[in-house]
Every structure is written in structure tokens, then in C-alpha cells.
Amino acid sequence: MESKTLVKKYNVPGPRYTSYPTVPYWKNEHLTGKDWLKVLKKTKGNTISIYIHLPFCEQLCTFCGCHKRITKNHAIEEPYINAVLKEWFIYKKHLPADLTLTEIHLGGGTPTFFSPNELHRLILGITDGINISECRMGFEAHPNNTTEEHLETLFKLGFRRISLGIQDYNLQVQTAIHRIQTVHQVLNIHNKAKEIGYSINHDLIYGLPFQDLNALISTLNITVEMRPDRIALYSYAHVPWIKGTGQRGYNEADLPNETIKSESYEYASHFLIKQGYLSIGMDHFALPHDELSIAVNNGTLHRNFMGYTIQKSTRIIGLGMSAISDAWFGFAQNSKHVESYLSSINRGEIPIFRGHLLTAKDLEIRTKILELMCKFQTTLPNNENHRIQIVERLAPLETDGIIEINKDQVTIQPEFRGFVRNVCMCFDEHLFNQPRKENTFSKTI
């Protein structure tokens, strides 16, 4: 079947599998901070990764689906950082004394909304008394408000990776998504980061309003000219029905149709590979020297809520409003509102509002979905009934040549890696047992 026809056939709503079970299927709606601390204590080992959600942005980008708060009031910085530190101190009391931090990631929102001084105070407070000799640190940055001082301060603290939110350089697209940033602005911050010694990632999006293939080609050309170490190429998730997203200011009719979107993905992935980038996993490309490329070649790539990583940590603590924590056997999410987050912390409570404790079956499927996402292959489950069901669901993908099943082994063919979410969906028991409304998830391709 022709690739375009396949895209049409398989471009259905589906999860992005940053967790399994995916958030709409989490069962423990009333999980409390106390319950969560008990789960964490059961997790073995003394290594830990930390994700810190810094939710403030000065301006709303209308394509955004993140948990953020739009404000120009920088007086919020100090109390928010105080709260994050307080949250961490609560956790610390319940974690092993000889902790080793393996990863810190600052996400948002806009981490560079915060002044270098506040970020400095935050990181010193988090890492105080903890072994960070093996710690990999990265942050997300908005090219319009990241200063040289941000770059230098964070580098001195140990940060080595910066992820620049680019999306697209076309003015009509930028106007529609309410995010104007010139090539000059990006180049300026990119060059400074490079000079200081950062590994640089550029985030791009395809499928944005008014973004035709020419706009994407031009953005890709500008991007490879700067030669970032990594490029993340995300499909725009149009989910205006989810409360709190900023997706307004354009109509469905302004979005590129499925044919343009599939041509965009195909063009971009071929182009980036031709330019010397390696396809890492879903949506990601990296130069051969990058540690993600090395991990792909060694078969040691991992994926968690923060994206692809080379660190396998069984305990990730999410700090800040809406942040998600992961103890492998369970997930927990913090309150999604700044005010309720702050007030829980001020009462001395971990601000968890929901979570999920994984069953043995969940854990087995979680491992398989992770293998598909990182290695594009996995094995069928041992349980005969379960295995038969999955093989039945995979049959159309096998007939269409997207996957190959050889005895127990399921492999996604290299040219069809863009269909990885569809393959994962065949393993997803929750999705099959309780299908969700059409508009719960974005489309897979």
C-alpha cells in the first residue's frame, strides 16, 4: 500500500505513551501525598531523577497544550521557588540519605521566565548535600527571553543541555500561533549557548496552522544550517477541547490537511537523515556524536515523562504545579492549579491529586510499550489469551508491511517508525477494554 494511503488509514486518535497506562486510564483518582510517599519508599536503589515544572510564561502561544500560567508579574518567582524547595524538602525526609541525582530537567511553561538568580537559588537548594557527580542537567528555553546570564549561570551549576522552542520560522505561521521570534534571535542564543559549551536541541512542530510544505522546508533548512545536536520534530496536537490549552485564534480549516501533514513528516525525516541525523525514536533526531545516538546504537535508550534519555531511573520526582512523578510501580500527578499547589505545600503536604498504581499486567505492557518506543521492537506476551488478542490487533499492520512478526518478536520496519503509536495501541489493554471518546487523544501521525 502506498505510504500516503497508509497514513490516511492509520492516522487515528491515540496516546503518545509518555506513560503506560496513559493518564486518562489512571485509576487512583484520590491518591494522596501520604499514599505516594509509601509507594516511593518501596522503590529500591538510591538514584533519582528530578523534573521541575516552572509554569509561567509572559505570553500565550496559541498552539500550546502545556500546563502553564500566563503572567507578566515576576513577583510570583520567589514564592513559587520557595514552594518547589519546600516540596523537595518534604520528599527528601522520606528518601535514602545517600541519594545520587542522575538527572534534573527544568520544563514548563518557560523556565527562563525566572531570573538567573532565582534559578540559581532553586538548583543550589535542590542539590544541597546530594551527590550530583553523575547528574545530567537540561532545561527548556524560550529564545525571546533567554539571556547570556541565564546560560552562564545554569552552565556553572552543571547544566549542559538546552532545548530551544523554535516551532517554525514562517511569519504567517508565527503570527497565527502568537509566537514571533526571528532567525536572528534564535541564532544569537544558539551561538552563545554553543560558545559556552551546551549541547543544543531545537524543537520544531509540523502540522501548525498555515504551515505548508514550503514553510516547513524553509524552517528545516535554517535549522540544519545552525546544526543543533538534536532536533525534536513534533506533530501538532490539535486538542482545543481540552480545557486550559491555548488553542484558539485559528480554525480547523487553517490547519494543513492530512496529505500535507504526512508529506511534511516524510520530507522532514528523510531530509534530516540525509543531513547526517540519526532517527532516535518517536519524533527525535540526533547527530552521531550525541549521547542519544550512541544509546540507540548500544540498545540502551530509555524514555520517561521528560522524553528520551540515556538514564534509566526507577524513581522520578516531579516538583511543581502539574508535575508527574514515576516510581515504576506507580505514577502520581501534582495539582494542576498554581494556587492549590501553593496552598498544599504551605500546609506541609505533597500536592498529589491523582495517580495510578500499576498491576502486574500493567507492568508487563509498560515494558513492551517502552521497548517499542525506544527500540522499535518487542516480544509478544507469554499469556496465551493475551498473546492471541494482540496478534489479532496487529494483523492489519502486519498485512500492510508496517511490522514484521517473527515467532515472538514484533519489529516495526525502519521506514514505518512514524506508526509506532499505532503499534503500541495494539498492546494497550486499557484502550481496548474501555475505548475513550474520539477527542480524548490527538491523532497518531
Ligand code: SF4
Ligand atoms: S508554548 Fe511554551 S512559551 Fe508558549 S505558552 Fe506554551 S509553555 Fe508558554
